[in-house]
Amino acid sequence: MLTKTKIYLSSPHMGTSERKFVADAFDTNWIAPLGPHVDGFENDIKKYLGNSKEVAVLSSGTASIHMALQLLGVTVGDEVLCQSFTFSASANPILYQGATPVFIDSESDTWNMCPELLEIAIRDRIKKHKKPKAIIAVHLYGMPYKANEINAIAKKYDIPVIEDSAEALGSSYFDKKCGILSDIGIISFNGNKIITTSGGGALVVNTEELKQKAVFYSTQSRDNAPHYEHSSIGFNYRMSNVLAGIGRGQMEVIDDRVHARKQNFEFYKKHLSQFEEITFLEEPDNFFSNRWITCIETPSYELREKIRLEFLKDDIESRPLWKPMHVQPLFKDSLHFTNGTSEDLFQRGLCLPSGSNLSQDDLLRILTNITKTLKL
Numbered sequence: 001m002l003t004k005t006k007i008y009l010s011s012p013h014m015g016t017s018e019r020k021f022v023a024d025a026f027d028t029n030w031i032a033p034l035g036p037h038v039d040g041f042e043n044d045i046k047k048y049l050g051n052s053k054e055v056a057v058l059s060s061g062t063a064s065i066h067m068a069l070q071l072l073g074v075t076v077g078d079e080v081l082c083q084s085f086t087f088s089a090s091a092n093p094i095l096y097q098g099a100t101p102v103f104i105d106s107e108s109d110t111w112n113m114c115p116e117l118l119e120i121a122i123r124d125r126i127k128k129h130k131k132p133k134a135i136i137a138v139h140l141y142g143m144p145y146k147a148n149e150i151n152a153i154a155k156k157y158d159i160p161v162i163e164d165s166a167e168a169l170g171s172s173y174f175d176k177k178c179g180i181l182s183d184i185g186i187i188s189f190n191g192n193k194i195i196t197t198s199g200g201g202a203l204v205v206n207t208e209e210l211k212q213k214a215v216f217y218s219t220q221s222r223d224n225a226p227h228y229e230h231s232s233i234g235f236n237y238r239m240s241n242v243l244a245g246i247g248r249g250q251m252e253v254i255d256d257r258v259h260a261r262k263q264n265f266e267f268y269k270k271h272l273s274q275f276e277e278i279t280f281l282e283e284p285d286n287f288f289s290n291r292w293i294t295c296i297e298t299p300s301y302e303l304r305e306k307i308r309l310e311f312l313k314d315d316i317e318s319r320p321l322w323k324p325m326h327v328q329p330l331f332k333d334s335l336h337f338t339n340g341t342s343e344d345l346f347q348r349g350l351c352l353p354s355g356s357n358l359s360q361d362d363l364l365r366i367l368t369n370i371t372k373t374l375k376l
């Protein structure tokens with residue numbers, strides 16, 4: 001009897017050139033956190049983002065957020081405003097720096113940082129003599145945040161914005177690629193992201209000088225001397241030349257990967273819109289989402305769980321939307337400015353399998369399962 005294979009939420013999808021680049025790293029013995037693939041991968045990303053920024057590839061998206069905070073001088077006792085509806089990796093680097101996160105809820109058009117709440121929070125913190133040192137906004141599930149509004153508020157109060165574009169490589173906003181929309185951008189190449197180096201990330205900055213500073217911190221902050229001399233704290237965060245080789249191969253297929261994920265979204269929308277219980281987040285005008293993950297909203301926690309548990313029985317992976325940071329045990333004592341949006345979405349929303357390597361059979365199996373549940 002044929003046994004069904006597990007369908008994952010988002011699994012790695014290699015193209016045809018990755019092995020060649022990795023073999024080249026072996027053949028030339030560039031098995032180190034520097035080398036031609038590191039430079040080549042950085043150039044590929046820089047070009048893809050429109051050549052207006054400098055790129056440093058690092059060991060992860062989390063490391064990239066950490067280095068962004070380091071570049072901005074965020075330190076012990078500082079406050080950093082962070083989108084609450086996100087993965088914990090957006091917020092953890094604030095703790096690495098000994099700083100304090102203050103969480104901001106989302107608005108319902110994009111599920112991302114609410115500009116009104118952001119301004120309320122900034123004014124409150126300034127009044128209490130705690131002007132925030134930085135803002136971390138997130139393009140969740142690939143949907144761009146309202147960058148014009150967020151940037152305008154940030155500028156008004158002179159606070160830099162870190163753009164967490166971990167899930168949004170290939171998304172764009174008013175024809176500009178996500179990753180270059182605010183002061184410092186970060187990208188992730190973790191195994192579940194739109195393209196992957198198995199693990200990896202990138203920091204996107206405005207000047208070559210800032211890039212070199214980030215590379216300096218990320219390679220143990222070695223001062224210019226024949227011996228090991230250090231005048232600042234160092235980190236070991238540079239990307240390996242072997243993994244950058246995978247990244248170069250993946251950059252050859254990024255457009256196909258975005259296209260495939262958009263197709264998944266269109267498939268689900270076409271077949272599930274007939275059920276009034278299922279709704280999708282649409283792109284506002286001039287927003288382009290890479291649809292990293294297709295998410296659905298259901299009317300209730302109960303129905304969401306019913307769908308999720310039926311998927312589980314058929315070995316189909318699905319997952320509730322991100323649990324907001326301000327209700328996570330780790331951050332339970334953190335200050336937060338909320339409006340109920342993210343807590344509500346966490347109750348009723350579900351992430352559907354969305355990999356660019358899903359077959360038509362996989363999609364039909366998922367559809368059959370959920371259709372059956374909805375008719376139960």
Ligand SMILES: *Cc1c(COP(=O)(O)O)cnc(C)c1O
Nearest residue numbers: 060061062087089090166188190
């Ligand atoms: C994946 C992710 C990160 C962290 O990236 P890693 O490369 O896994 O360290 C940060 N923020 C968001 C929103 C993510 O989804």
